[in-house]
Amino acid sequence: MRASALVSAASAALLAAALLPALPAGATVVVVPSLEEMAVAAEVIAHVKAGAPRVERDDKGRVVTLTPLSVVEGVKGAKAGDILEVFQLGGSLDGKGSWIVGAHRFVAGEELVFVGVRHTRGPGSVIPFGVGFGLFQVTRDDFGVSVVEVVGDVVALERSPDGKTREVAPQVRRFDSLPGFLALLRRAAAAEEAPRLMQIDRRPARAPQGG
Structure with a gap:
């Protein structure tokens, strides 16, 4: 399936889901x-570090939030050293705030794997692959560097048997090796x-010292 078809199918499914009755309040x-669909259809995939978000009005008068992303390692459509900018509708400005439910609120310094598409605002402008998915948090600890999917305030629609x-x-999709x-x-x-969810044994880098 072509990447454009995947994006169109996902958009159509999201629209159909939005029209369903009795949706949970606030989600x-x-x-x-699937991860494979995202990777194939995405235009930009990269390991990034977020800068400080800024909120302004665009040329249409809408409140938007713009967050710079410094690329640590590029996977697709970006390379190390590139600066991307996430475009999001909504934000807090002049004492008033509004956000799309499920959208991620970036924090300066957070480390992520970004999966998304380009935005028409400019060559470096991007948006996450979808509301509530397309971002994976990178966590470092004594056991190594793990990755956990960032799931917003969303409800998944699935077909039962x-x-x-x-x-x-x-x-939430989890991976134990960045x-x-x-x-x-x-x-x-x-x-x-096709990608498979793989779990790798997490072991301390060094044995703890006896006290």
Whole structure:
């Protein structure tokens, strides 16, 4: 399936989900794509560090939030040293605030794997792949560098075995190796193989010293 078709299908599914009755209050209903679909359809995939967000009005008078992302390692559509800028509708300005439910609020200094598409605002302007997904938090500790999907205030729409659709809490995808996760995305983007959720034994880098 072509990348444009995947994006169109995801958009259509999201629209259909938005029209369903009796949605949970305060949550956005989404159809979560597989990691393979995201990697193939995405225009930009990169390991990044977020800068300080700024809020302003665009040329249409809308309140928007713009967050710079410094690329640490590029996977697709970006390279180390590039500066991307995330475009988001909404934000807090002049004492008033409004956000799209489920959208991520970036924090300066956070480390992420970004999966998204380009925005028409400019060559470096990007948006996450979808509301509530397309971002993976990078966490460093004594056990290594792990990656956990950032899931916003969303509800996933899935089809049950009897053919009916139902709303469920989205499953958070976790990976215990940042290099392994980036390699997985590269293979998926190149359609070399379907990605699989892999769990790697987490072991301390060094044995704790006796006290």
